[in-house]
Amino acid sequence: MAVIPVELAGRSYEVRVDSGLLADVAGQCSPLLRKKRVPVVTDANVARHWRETVDAALSAAGFEPRWLVLEAGEGAKSWAVLELVMDWLLAEEVERGDHVLALGGGVIGDLTGFAAAILKRGCGFIQLPTTLLAQVDSSVGGKTAINASAGKNLVGAFHQPSLVLADLDTLTTLPQREMGAGYAEVIKYGILGDRAFFDWCEANGPAVFAGDREAQEYAVTESVKAKARIVAEDERETTGKRALLNLGHTFGHALEAQTGFSERLLHGEGVALGMVLAARYSARRGYITDEDAARVTAAIDAAGLPSEIAALGLNCNGRALADHMLHDKKMDAGTLPFVLLRNIGDAFLDKQVSLEDVAEFLDGELQAH
Numbered sequence: 001m002a003v004i005p006v007e008l009a010g011r012s013y014e015v016r017v018d019s020g021l022l023a024d025v026a027g028q029c030s031p032l033l034r035k036k037r038v039p040v041v042t043d044a045n046v047a048r049h050w051r052e053t054v055d056a057a058l059s060a061a062g063f064e065p066r067w068l069v070l071e072a073g074e075g076a077k078s079w080a081v082l083e084l085v086m087d088w089l090l091a092e093e094v095e096r097g098d099h100v101l102a103l104g105g106g107v108i109g110d111l112t113g114f115a116a117a118i119l120k121r122g123c124g125f126i127q128l129p130t131t132l133l134a135q136v137d138s139s140v141g142g143k144t145a146i147n148a149s150a151g152k153n154l155v156g157a158f159h160q161p162s163l164v165l166a167d168l169d170t171l172t173t174l175p176q177r178e179m180g181a182g183y184a185e186v187i188k189y190g191i192l193g194d195r196a197f198f199d200w201c202e203a204n205g206p207a208v209f210a211g212d213r214e215a216q217e218y219a220v221t222e223s224v225k226a227k228a229r230i231v232a233e234d235e236r237e238t239t240g241k242r243a244l245l246n247l248g249h250t251f252g253h254a255l256e257a258q259t260g261f262s263e264r265l266l267h268g269e270g271v272a273l274g275m276v277l278a279a280r281y282s283a284r285r286g287y288i289t290d291e292d293a294a295r296v297t298a299a300i301d302a303a304g305l306p307s308e309i310a311a312l313g314l315n316c317n318g319r320a321l322a323d324h325m326l327h328d329k330k331m332d333a334g335t336l337p338f339v340l341l342r343n344i345g346d347a348f349l350d351k352q353v354s355l356e357d358v359a360e361f362l363d364g365e366l367q368a369h
């Protein structure tokens, strides 16, 4: 088992990565569970595959698991579902010192984490991430949120979990497209801060997808280490360090908005395309070579992820995409910082980007390649 500490003054916790963690969930979590009753929030897809394992493990250890099974999908990150979760937690008499288990992908983690942040001014929660994206990204770092009609993740709180158990077994039931979306976040850590890990991803990406357990453990562990390091340095995104994790997100967010945040483009796929665009835009600005931008594109393409926005058939121009960026929550006093590359493995925050220039660049991308 790999154990990665997330070091935060007074709120440090561990991320454990291994196979079989859900089957041992009671043993892993028991020091944190004060009562017999253990509330677990999940979604219908995850429940179909993993409820029995978690239920049996908790029951065998003398706990009484209580289940709230929500409809799967981004729609759960809403005011209406939050209210339902809050009422359920209150009915279950969850108190401040208790822990709620969040069993699922980023949607369940973000929603349950936010509910835990505001229940009686904050109770504990444990992340049991079941998607690759949640294991390498969303379950670590304490960002919790729901969506508002004005945009995604606009209502939320920083609230760190007490423990994260990333069970690699859960990846066996994950649809291939969701694996790809999570893998975009894995390769992101290489592109933004670790060239050797990017090299590893180029060579071992296929093994991760083929279910090679060792490769998966390495990919998840290295990603969590990278995220934990950055979160420990800049928990609340105040120094600019954590903002580097948004590599590909500004372009990606515009593409997600243009496709209506629908199945047409999953979040991770938007990030993958966004990283290609960030690399090419970095080359346009003279920061990296065209060859390095092509290497980023090839690595993303080789993972089966979309790498050309021309292929999306968007039916819009660069200006329309740039306009979506104006509503980005990273807008700061009228400017939008962009994460660009000085090199593969060396990202930086550029606060001097002109959206006019970005729109012109995107016009070219929408037609070319």
Ligand SMILES: NC(=O)c1ccc[n+]([C@@H]2O[C@H](COP(=O)([O-])OP(=O)(O)OC[C@H]3O[C@@H](n4cnc5c(N)ncnc54)[C@H](O)[C@@H]3O)[C@@H](O)[C@H]2O)c1
Pocket: 043, 044, 045, 046, 049, 072, 073, 074, 077, 104, 105, 106, 107, 108, 110, 130, 131, 133, 134, 137, 138, 139, 140, 141, 142, 143, 144, 152, 153, 170, 171, 173, 174, 175, 178, 181, 267
């Ligand atoms: N908090 C953060 O720091 C952070 C970071 C990145 C993304 N996010 C958020 O994460 C969300 C996306 O997360 P996601 O990609 O995990 O989506 P998700 O939670 O919707 O899961 C994707 C799909 O896979 C299913 N699923 C989950 N685990 C499964 C398993 N083991 N087997 C079979 N099916 C399974 C789900 O039911 C769902 O249909 C977005 O809302 C995004 O905003 C948050």
